[in-house]
Amino acid sequence: MSAETTAATTAQWSRPPLIKSTLLRHTITVLGLLYLVWSIGSLEVNWERVLDGLPRASNIFTRMFPPDFSRWALLTRGIIESLEMAFAATIVGMVLAIPLGLCAAGNLVPKPVYLVARSIIVLLRTFHEVIVAIMFVKIFGFGPLAGVLTLIVASVSFISKLIAEDIENMSSGQVEAIKATGASFPKMLLYGVAPQILPRYLGVSIYRLDANIRHSTVVGIVGAGGIGATLSATFSRYDYDFSLAILLAIIALVFIGEFFSTWAREKLR
Amino acid sequence: MLAVRELTKTYDTGTAALRNVSISIDEPQVVAIIGPSGAGKSTLIRCINRLVEPTSGSVELNGENLTALSSRELRKARRHIGMIFQEYNLVERLTVMENVLSGRLGYVSFWRAFRRNYPPADVAAAFRLLERVGLEGRENTRADSLSGGQRQRVGIARALIQSPELLLVDEPTASLDPKTGRQVMRILVELAKENKTPTLVNIHDVQLAKSFSNRVIGMRDGEIVFDGKPKQLTEKVLTDIYGEEDWSTEAAGGDDDDAPAAKASK
Numbered sequence: 001m002s003a004e005t006t007a008a009t010t011a012q013w014s015r016p017p018l019i020k021s022t023l024l025r026h027t028i029t030v031l032g033l034l035y036l037v038w039s040i041g042s043l044e045v046n047w048e049r050v051l052d053g054l055p056r057a058s059n060i061f062t063r064m065f066p067p068d069f070s071r072w073a074l075l076t077r078g079i080i081e082s083l084e085m086a087f088a089a090t091i092v093g094m095v096l097a098i099p100l101g102l103c104a105a106g107n108l109v110p111k112p113v114y115l116v117a118r119s120i121i122v123l124l125r126t127f128h129e130v131i132v133a134i135m136f137v138k139i140f141g142f143g144p145l146a147g148v149l150t151l152i153v154a155s156v157s158f159i160s161k162l163i164a165e166d167i168e169n170m171s172s173g174q175v176e177a178i179k180a181t182g183a184s185f186p187k188m189l190l191y192g193v194a195p196q197i198l199p200r201y202l203g204v205s206i207y208r209l210d211a212n213i214r215h216s217t218v219v220g221i222v223g224a225g226g227i228g229a230t231l232s233a234t235f236s237r238y239d240y241d242f243s244l245a246i247l248l249a250i251i252a253l254v255f256i257g258e259f260f261s262t263w264a265r266e267k268l269r
Numbered sequence: 270m271l272a273v274r275e276l277t278k279t280y281d282t283g284t285a286a287l288r289n290v291s292i293s294i295d296e297p298q299v300v301a302i303i304g305p306s307g308a309g310k311s312t313l314i315r316c317i318n319r320l321v322e323p324t325s326g327s328v329e330l331n332g333e334n335l336t337a338l339s340s341r342e343l344r345k346a347r348r349h350i351g352m353i354f355q356e357y358n359l360v361e362r363l364t365v366m367e368n369v370l371s372g373r374l375g376y377v378s379f380w381r382a383f384r385r386n387y388p389p390a391d392v393a394a395a396f397r398l399l400e401r402v403g404l405e406g407r408e409n410t411r412a413d414s415l416s417g418g419q420r421q422r423v424g425i426a427r428a429l430i431q432s433p434e435l436l437l438v439d440e441p442t443a444s445l446d447p448k449t450g451r452q453v454m455r456i457l458v459e460l461a462k463e464n465k466t467p468t469l470v471n472i473h474d475v476q477l478a479k480s481f482s483n484r485v486i487g488m489r490d491g492e493i494v495f496d497g498k499p500k501q502l503t504e505k506v507l508t509d510i511y512g513e514e515d516w517s518t519e520a521a522g523g524d525d526d527d528a529p530a531a532k533a534s535k
Contacts (some may be wrong), residue, residue: 182375
């Protein structure tokens with residue numbers, strides 16, 4: 001065998017590790033494992049209460065069957081209210097997200113405008129829907145208005161954040177070409193920016209509609225209208241068979257929303 | 270027509286892209302600007318329509334000082350300056366027709382632009398130009414489904430529908446294969462001559478510059494180092510512009526006619 005082939009068979013290469021120092025690498029692994037063990041140990045599961053809960057759970061589940069669809073009128077009304085809340089919130093959110101999203105795109109507006117718009121988005125995103133819903137219920141009372149406002153807040157921040165990021169990643173050449181024709185800023189938005197972000201804007205909005213349908217059932221539980229309010233009422237009245245009927249209806253609704261959202265976004269590509 | 274006086278551009282990074290560049294174009298002619306990458310060719314033509322703001326100096330087009338205009342006046346002035354780009358810069362998701370008509374954006378109201386309701390004269394001009402650049406019947410094709418050469422033809426139509434008093438062309442052929450590049454240059458130069466539009470073309474390809482221009486400007490390190498007729502581009506001049514290189518177009522040992530490579534290519 002020649003020297004050349006011997007060298008070739010013994011050649012070795014391994015990917016350089018992410019953390020260069022061997023000591024640091026092993027220390028981090030050991031610390032990570034220790035933390036995992038400690039956190040599992042500190043969970044303090046009270047097994048007695050878990051055992052007490054089991055018969056209660058089986059009681060609830062037996063009383064749930066068979067699901068009671070006899071009050072279907074109430075059920076449908078709740079579902080329709082939830083859907084209306086979701087649609088209204090998505091549409092208002094889509095409209096409000098356009099100015100906010102444009103102002104939050106660093107490559108379109110001066111720095112101060114950008115910072116203000118970004119802060120508004122962060123602020124709107126800070127609190128979970130349930131907390132926002134509780135606040136609106138306190139202000140406007142029980143009912144769908146509080147629910148719609150909650151979903152609008154969530155939709156505006158979500159859609160505007162994503163379109164702002166899309167605008168920041170768009171091709172500047174297309175915008176430059178439109179500017180070079182002497183187009184004003186609004187016309188530049190219309191021809192240079194809008195066509196580039198439209199598919200994502202619609203895609204994100206459809207995704208948000210899907211999310212709003214799911215969340216509209218949640219915010220109802222704190223009294224902000226919709227099917228969630230109906231569900232919450234059945235639990236407090238121990239109408240578990242009706243609860244199950246509502247839960248099944250919500251599952252069906254979310255499935256339909258999910259399929260529609262996937263289908264529509266596929267079409268947009 | 271066009272007078273560029275002592276134009277200087279220093280970028281925020283401290284790079285001096287242009288140093289005291291003066292050019293004057295007094296007749297409708299095609300002026301090729303050649304020079305190595307980073308010589309300031311692109312900056313020069315972008316400083317003329319102020320897509321890049323010059324640091325000092327002035328640009329005068331048909332008696333109007335472009336460098337002194339307010340942003341509103343500048344938009345008005347840009348309507349008369351057509352621009353063609355290396356990467357075509359078409360709006361990818363719009364149709365060919367929308368791209369061509371976008372050259373008239375400076376003249377129509379926002380609402381008409383939104384509804385794509387352009388005056389019949391503009392639409393007629395767009396159809397005429399599409400036919401002229403060889404894209405008749407393609408008006409409803411989306412720009413992103415065209416080939417490179419077709420896109421650049423749309424780019425030419427978009428610039429020419431402005432009825433420009435000046436054409437700025439930035440590396441029109443750099444993304445095209447040699448044949449398509451020559452075809453695009455030919456259309457561009459023909460249309461510029463027909464409309465008597467003075468044209469500034471940045472171009473990498475010295476051969477194309479020689480074939481299609483009336484005048485060649487050579488730039489190096491942000492300065493003009495040559496300004497003359499295409500046939501004055503000797504090896505010495507090319508060395509001045511690009512630096513030392515063997516400029517003979519023959520392959521090394523190309524005088525040997527019996528070389529196998531030469532035979533194979535015949």
